[in-house]
Amino acid sequence: MAPGAIEAPARPRLGLSLFLDDEGGYTTVAVAVALLVSISLVFAAASAEWVMVRSYEVQPVADAAATAGANAVAAYTTIARVLDACVLSLGLLGVTVFGAGLVLSCIPAAGAFGGSVCEAGKDILDARRDFARSSAEGLERLEKVLPAVVVANSAACVAENAHAQGLPYVGCAVPFPTESKSDFSSLAAELSSEEMEKDAEELRELAEQADEAKALADEARQRGWMADCGSTPYCLEERASKLAGLPGESNPHYSNAEAWSFGAPLLRSRAYYAARAAQEKPLNASVDELTNSAARSAFYGYALGVVRSGVYVEHEDGSVEIDLPGLPHNAEETKACALYTDDLWPCSNESSGTVLHASSACPAATGPSAGYASLEDLDAGTVTRCETCGMDLSAMGSVAAASTSTSNGFEHYWREIVEASEDYEDARNRQAEAESDLRDKAEDAHGAFERALDQLSVVRPRICPPGAWGCVAVVARAEATTVPTELTAAFLSSGELPAGAAVSAAALAPDESTAENNVLASFFDGVTSQGSGSVLGGALDGVCGLWGRLLVGYGSKYESVSSSVTGFLDGLDGVFGGTVGSWLRGKIKETVTACGFEPVDMRLMKPVLVGWTRVLDQSGYDAAGKVRQMVEALPAGASSYDLAKTLGVWAADSLGHGEITVAELSIPGTDISIPLTIRLDDLLGSP
DSSP: OOOOOOOOOOOOOTTOOOOOOOOOOOHHHHHHHHHHHHHHHHHHHHHHHHHHHHHHHHHHHHHHHHHHHHHHHHHHHHHHHHHHHHHHHHHHHHHHHHHHHHHHHGGGGHHHHHHHHHHHHHHHHHHHHHHHHHHHHHHHHHHEEEEEHHHHHHHHHHHHHOOOOOOOEEEEEEESSSSSOOOHHHHHHHOOOOOHHHHHHHHHHHHHHHHEEEEEHHHHHHHHIIIIIIIOOOOOOOOOOHHHHTTTTTTOOOOOOOGOOHHHHHHHHHHHHHHHHHHOOOOOOOOOHHHHHEEEEEHHHHHHHHHHTTEEEEETTTTTEEEEOOOHHHHHHHHSSHHHHSOOOEEEEETTTEEEEEEEEOOTSSEEEEEOHHHHHHHHTEEEEEETOOOOOOHHHHHHHHHHHTTTTTTHHHHHHHHHHHOOOOHHHHHHHHHHHHHHHHHHHHHHHHHHHHHHHOOOOOOOOOTSSEEEEEEEEEEEEEEEOTTTTTOOOOOOEOOOOEEEEEEEEGGGGGTTTTTHHHHHHHHHHHTTTTGGGGGGHHHHHHHHHHHTTTTTTOOOOHHHHHHHHTTTOOOTSSSHHHHHHHHHHHHHHTTOOOOOOOOOOOEEEEEEEHHHHHTOOOHHHHHHHHHOOOOOOOHHHHHHTTTTTOOOOOOOOOEEEEEEOOOSSSOEEEEEEEEEEHHHHHE
């Protein structure tokens, strides 16, 4: 600037001088304002973030409420399945034990025990009936309380979240269906044992008749065997060998009566008389011996014909046809047979008339032959007796009498065998008839068992409690909430978190991790421990163990019901193959296997989140409209009872903290009755 020039005045800076100095730098005011704006923006963003987070957190609360409500339904479902398993297993146990009693009733030696086993089966079925009825009633009571439990559980969950977050949440879960759709009629269905009881009694009576007849038949058979080849020093076998020299192939020996039959002495006697008839000749030249030899020859020939007409037949049904003909052993019996009536004796015409001789070789037979005559003709006077040989009825009768009346005669033992065979035939046929009736009755008993088992095979109870389709939760912040202002009041005016609501739903799904859970085993252990080890009254060894296997097998993938039943029946003592009892046991095992009692899914149920529209649609509601109605109905600061009442769900004013008895299990054979109770605290706090 030139010397002496005048300096021009500075331009005004439009108010920026507060923020910029003469040199263009920021003033203290500018820095302070910048800091104030930055802090305001930071706190505004924090306030907005707080609002956003709190606005979203109502949804997790609704999810938790829905899950808490469904947890109560899951606990109930487990209880219902366990009771159903217990009812079914008790029914199977009772029918199985009754089946064992029917099998044992077919066995004479076990008949009395079979009766006690049937009685034990009846006690078990009676216990099953009472338990089923009490279970049906108890589950119905529990289902009436269940909506209240769902509401209480879910409302408590909402309240805990409200307390933890410091926000005014209100809400609960509502079960759908809201009322029970379960059907427990099959639990209360009657399972009668009267038909099996009647069949068991008749089986025991027929088995006793068959056993009595068998004992008589066995005794007669033993007598026959002893006479044929079991007694010493003499018997039919020994006499045939000694007197006729029969070889072993025609004269076999039997070491015991079981391997022997009445056909053996029949064949032996045929061979014996054929040999004796062929071998017969006078022992000396005397006239008396000539007469005796002739009488013996006639007797052997007659006996051979008689025994050849004998019959011994065993039929498939166990009956026998026996006709071992008797031989005359004195004069009176001789008069009743062909030895008396047939023309066996040579005659000659003598000066005294027609004379009957023992043989044409008789020294007194000097006249011409007059043909043959019978001893009957002799007694009638048609012919006269030879005084030399003396052939007459007495001479003929003495031949059989001598051999029959003494213990060393063949005919003596034959007569004992004939008498034993008559007793055996009568007893054996009565045994066969009784066994046939026993088999028929066993078929009837199997039919009764099958019908009883069919009653257990009906559709299981339909378990559809409140909440079975799902639980829908509605949670709302009924009032606006002021944003915390402790740090922002100096920079921002206070803001509000507006009212809001969220909807969620949870339904039950099987928990795969519990596929091998032991809830039924734990239940069985608990019942048996309360029963002090006296479950089923000890009526039959293994019955308590069988119940445990049936109960646990109800929900086991690895052990079928049929294998438990067949294993138990296979353990019955005294049941031999080929007997009626063995047949009945086989049929019962087949029936149980064919019924196909498959293991039931006993996996525990767990809540999973689902779309609430699906639950409401299944319940027949317009989903959006129903939810809007539920949200609008939520009162501020309501109790769980108020919430349930407002939403149209029944709930007790106060559930209390007591117990509900859902069933009572009577222990068969004892006076013990075990109440099965549920603590409401456990349901309200079910995880």
